[in-house]
Amino acid sequence: MITLALNILDxxxxxxxxxxxxxxxxxxxxxxxxxxxxxxxxxGRGMSQDLLSRVTDPFVTTRKTRRIGLGIPLLKYHANLAxxxxxxxxxxxxxxxxxxxxxxxxxDRQPLGDLAGMMTILMTANPGIDFLYTHKTDxxxxxxxxxxxxxxxxxxxxxxxxLLTDIREMMNNNLEDIGASGFNGE
Amino acid sequence: MSxxxxxxxxxxxREEIKAEMDTRIKAIDPENHVQIKVxxxxxGIAAGAKEIxxxxxxxxxxxxxxxxxxxxxxxxxxxxxxxxxxxxxxREPVVYGFVDLKRADQIIxxxxxxxxxxxxxxxxxxxxxxxxx
Ligand SMILES: Nc1ncnc2c1ncn2[C@@H]1O[C@H](COP(=O)(O)OP(=O)(O)O)[C@@H](O)[C@H]1O
Ligand SMILES: [Mg+2]
Numbered sequence: 001m002i003t004l005a006l007n008i009l010d011x012x013x014x015x016x017x018x019x020x021x022x023x024x025x026x027x028x029x030x031x032x033x034x035x036x037x038x039x040x041x042x043x044g045r046g047m048s049q050d051l052l053s054r055v056t057d058p059f060v061t062t063r064k065t066r067r068i069g070l071g072i073p074l075l076k077y078h079a080n081l082a083x084x085x086x087x088x089x090x091x092x093x094x095x096x097x098x099x100x101x102x103x104x105x106x107x108d109r110q111p112l113g114d115l116a117g118m119m120t121i122l123m124t125a126n127p128g129i130d131f132l133y134t135h136k137t138d139x140x141x142x143x144x145x146x147x148x149x150x151x152x153x154x155x156x157x158x159x160x161x162x163l164l165t166d167i168r169e170m171m172n173n174n175l176e177d178i179g180a181s182g183f184n185g186e
Numbered sequence: 187m188s189x190x191x192x193x194x195x196x197x198x199x200r201e202e203i204k205a206e207m208d209t210r211i212k213a214i215d216p217e218n219h220v221q222i223k224v225x226x227x228x229x230g231i232a233a234g235a236k237e238i239x240x241x242x243x244x245x246x247x248x249x250x251x252x253x254x255x256x257x258x259x260x261x262x263x264x265x266x267x268x269x270x271x272x273x274x275x276x277r278e279p280v281v282y283g284f285v286d287l288k289r290a291d292q293i294i295x296x297x298x299x300x301x302x303x304x305x306x307x308x309x310x311x312x313x314x315x316x317x318x319x
């Protein structure tokens with residue numbers, strides 16, 4: 001993966017496979033403490049303690065289509081490379097919370113990438129899932145909820161392409177306002 | 187409007203668009219729409235599945251084709267990512283592999299519009315990820 005946004009997109013696929021109906025993505029970046037933190041929280045089926053203890057091993061997957069799982073090990077690798085780590089909490093029937101921490105200014109930290117594009121593609125492809133996106137910086141906080149947008153506009157899916165373009169622009173404008181590094185694909 | 191920042195701005199823009207054009211309510215005719223599924227697991231995403239999906243969403247709209255673009259998990263063809271499953275109305279699903287922007291364009295012009303099979307089909311005893319997991 002070239003960007004963290006693609007890593008996150010992949011991690012969110014695990015939540016979708018786990019039948020989550022609510023998925024919250026949170027990105028925090030603080031230059032003051034040289035920290036970037038990425039959290040993906042879902043209300044999906046969760047993992048057993050046994051699976052949880054083995055899941056950062058690339059040879060662990062519950063899929064039958066391919067014998068190795070790569071999503072979580074890959075994000076862990078990128079976190080480690082940037083002086084950070086990955087942590088997962090999960091309970092069967094409760095859901096899963098995965099957090100990656102990275103040193104914001106580490107030279108080997110991947111760029112965040114196209115966060116707004118990642119969110120809009122997820123919303124288009126999964127109209128039945130509520131996506132929450134929060135981005136925090138030293139300057140402020142921006143919060144976006146796909147369900148709130150649906151209710152506000154009185155729509156039931158995100159198939160309108162011009163609306164998607166506008167949502168992307170709205171997110172990018174707000175991210176720019178709080179000095180986020182992941183707006184407009186930067 | 188200069189900048190879209192809030193939900194109110196979003197709504198205002200919708201209303202402007204509606205007033206400008208005839209209301210293009212895209213009621214999807216289930217008998218007659220194309221289903222496109224893009225495989226979005228690790229291998230697919232790493233190979234560019236996000237861009238391919240954005241391309242289909244945009245181009246179906248631009249070329250006025252009735253269709254729904256969704257995603258699936260890993261379909262098991264990691265070697266051939268990005269893979270895309272196309273279901274034309276009344277036909278069996280077909281999976282195309284190694285889909286780049288050029289092939290995606292061909293899929294729309296040749297297969298979706300004309301129903302003409304093009305190179306790059308993955309021959310399979312087809313199962314979706316849902317039936318495999
Ligand atoms: N959010 C989640 N909820 C439930 N199970 C999960 C979640 N994320 C990962 N898992 C489990 O961990 C396994 C490994 O995940 P991952 O490393 O992304 O590889 P893959 O998705 O290719 O199997 C998955 O197959 C799944 O069983
Ligand atoms: Mg995965």
